[in-house]
Amino acid sequence: MSPRRAAALRDGDDRTLREHLITTAERMISEGGTAGLTVRGIAREAGVADGVLYNHFADKEELLALAFRAHVRSVEGALDPLPRAGSGTVAANLRAFVAYGLALHRAILPAMAGLIGRPEVLARFAAAGESGEDWRDRLLAYLRAERDLGRLAPDARVDEAAAMVVGVCHEAVLSLLFSGAEPERDVDGLVAALLDGIGP
Incomplete structure (x- = not known):
């Protein structure tokens, strides 16, 4: 079964909700760092309910680690x-x-x-x-x-x-x-x- 699309994703956006959440958290890290970054803040920015994150990640730490990894890759690309x-x-x-x-x-x-x-x-x-x-x-x-x-x-x-x-x-x-x-x-x-x- 293919990953469920989220209402938060626009038409034409082929990312999964998990990818959308990582991208959102990465953008927030890029703009404001990781201090004070909360699950609620990431969920709100991603346009999903707070609990949705736990359907796609074991915990907040996993999401932050993957988002930080994406941030490092983004920096290296420049x-x-x-x-x-x-x-x-x-x-x-x-x-x-x-x-x-x-x-x-x-x-x-x-x-x-x-x-x-x-x-x-x-x-x-x-x-x-x-x-x-x-x-x-x-x-x-x-x-x-x-x-x-x-x-x-x-x-x-x-x-x-x-x-x-x-x-x-x-x-x-x-x-x-x-x-x-x-x-x-x-x-x-x-x-x-x-x-x-x-x-x-």
Whole structure:
């Protein structure tokens, strides 16, 4: 049996009610973050009764996790594409990965701030992702591919290099969150330090 269409959906809208609710919550997160976001508010914005959400999601946390995942995908869609292994120079490509990571983390910070005290939502957010689709996964795959191509040392510790880049981006977000200012970041210096350790 196909999913039931909702009266809240306009004619010509092929989404299911579940998709409509995720899209509505994602839009609300994009516009106002996650702090104070309620089931009642999402239902009202979606044009459905409050209890309808529980027909399509186990609980509010599942809906928030899926909506936050959709928000991250939306933010990523507006960023420049990441470089492919074997193209350009490794240094320029790493700079692009760092810039992408910093821009992504900056953009999702307002939504993330309201979830800091909601570990169950963040755990479901992590579980909702496909393996290899997150920025960190793509960075690690890129580094492994460059190692396989011989553009990095054969014994390059790419897992640790990826963790360093991710850590720099997380530090920037935490600094913004707690002090309201992002630290000065020497991206060229970071890339040089990485390549001194993993370059051929």
